[in-house]
Amino acid sequence: MTRSGRRIAVRVTPKASRNEVKADGDGEPLRIYVTAAPDDGKANKAVQKLLAKHLRLAPTSLTLLKGATGRDKVFGIEE
Template identity: 55%
Template sequence: MTKGAFSDLAVPGALLTCRVTPKASRNAVERDGEGLRVYVTTVPEGGKANVAVVKLLSKALGVPKSALVLVRGETSRDKVFRVG
């Protein structure tokens, strides 16, 4: 995955639906129908996986980490982020 590979989704105010897989064998972001699949190697303890997802998504979208806001799904595998 190259930096900004999904920059077409980085529209301010857009809502991104993501299905997260923690404890995966690799870090990756893939398109999956209408949303994204995000694979992170970190464990889902104390919000560590959410931090890893934001870091990975920001790189894939080509936006700063502060531009992504978790709207829904803090403790769920299905998350919704708003691009700021």
């Protein structure tokens, strides 16, 4: 658990045509599209970097809490 206890849920699409973050609102998780393939954690690293950029945080302030091998992920946020 992160110190601040803040979490963010995301749904990931690996091997997309471009890196992109989409927010639907309505309580739905963020949709994140990354060009990286889900091999050896490459997509997870790409998601972490893109999400951090979107939130204007350092990538090291995000921790993958759930979903290391799935499309639905939960990141903890440390500020």
